[in-house]
Amino acid sequence: MAVLREVESRGAIETAKRIRQRISAVFIYGIAEGIVTSDPAEKLGAALKPLRKGRQPAITELKPLQKMIIAAEEDYARPLTRLALRLLALTAVRPNELRGAEWAEFEDLNGREPLWRIPATRMKGDLDRKEEIKGDHLVPLTPQAIAxxxxxxxxxxxxxxxxxxxxxxxxxxxxxAIGYLLNRAGYHGHHVPQGFRAAFSTIMNEWAERHGKDHDRKVIDLMLAHVPKEKVEGAYNRAAFMPRRRELAIIWADMLSECLPHPVILLDRPAKATASSSRRRAIAPVDEDFRFPSRRRAA
Structure with a gap:
């Protein structure tokens, strides 16, 4: 308990809970091996401070958000993690939806209206949402996302x-992975991966207030896969306003990417060496004339 209280005193309540779990796992192993007879960490969870509930931390101003992305992308990480951070910022999808992305979910990548069709089964929601026939979340892809x-x-x-x-x-x-990258860049407690959704909502709603069209607020909610309270799941048209959604997505991507480096540059930045490999594999980017091969749509 003294060890956990010391961690708690720094305000790292979630870390204290995770450490308790690790300590408990060690003792469970010890019990199985006949080394010890009990797990002294088993009951400590109830004595630890509860996690603070509420909105997750997010940077919701454009310039500080860009500064944060630049700082994170300059830190040590796998190129794939840096690119995941960038695509998360551009699309404002939920982190788990990004992590589970399959290449077969992307449509018309070589065409004029590329689209990411996230299956209903992977979307947040209850069983009714996941079994909804037309419950896929449609994300219009901008040139920056295609890059x-x-x-x-x-x-x-x-x-x-x-x-x-x-x-x-x-x-x-x-x-x-993305959260640790943000923490290493110095943004622990200031921005989390889920925070890109709050940033998109805040910045784009402020933009819509000054420059937008009627119903843009509803369109922005639709882009975040929010269902209006007055609508039931089955009666909500998730494909609505697609031309305007694409326009708003481009406006967001243009604003966000204004001072960010091209994604290809992120391939050449250093990754942390691992025990199995101290040298990073060179990655050859695709050329400008590259065309994505056609793939079967995900089931």
Whole structure:
């Protein structure tokens, strides 16, 4: 308990809870091996401070948000993690929706209206949402998002997942990878991966207040996969306002990317050396004339 209280005193309540879990796991192993007879960490969770509930931290002003992205992308990380951060910022999808992205979910990548169709089964919501026939979330892709996917292709284009784990290519990247990158860049407690949704909502709603059209606020909510309270799930048209959604997506991407480096540059930045490899594999970006091969749509 003294060890956990010391961590708690720094305000790292979630970390204290995770450490308790690790300590408990050690003792459970010890019990199985006959080394000890009990787990002294088992009951400590109830004595720790509760996690603070409320809105997750997010930077919701454009210039500080750009500064944060630049700082994070300059830190040590796998190129795939940097590109995941960039695509998350551009699309404002939920982090888990990004992590589980499959190449087969992307449509018309070589055409004029590229689209990311996130299956209803992967969307946040209850069983009714996940079984809804037309419950897919449609994300119009901007030229900046396509540039990220082009940079990603040499990394994962020969597999099913866009963001595979470093160790297991059939599994998505760690749910903590982007968050750890933001923390290392100095933004712990200031911005989390989920915070890009709050940033998009705040900045774009402020823009719509000054320059937008009627119903832009509803369109922005639709882009975030929010369902209006007055609508039931089955009666909500998730494909509505697609031309305007594409226009707003481009406006957001243009504003956000104004001072950000091209995604290809992120491939050449240093990644942390691992025990199995102290040298990073050179990655050849695709050329400007590259065309994505056609793929079967995800089931």
């Amino acid at each position: 990220v996917l082009r940079a990603l292709w040499p990394l994962s284009g020969d597999g099913r997942l866009v963001f595979p784990s470093n160790r297991h290519l059939h599994r998505p990247m760690s749910e903590n």
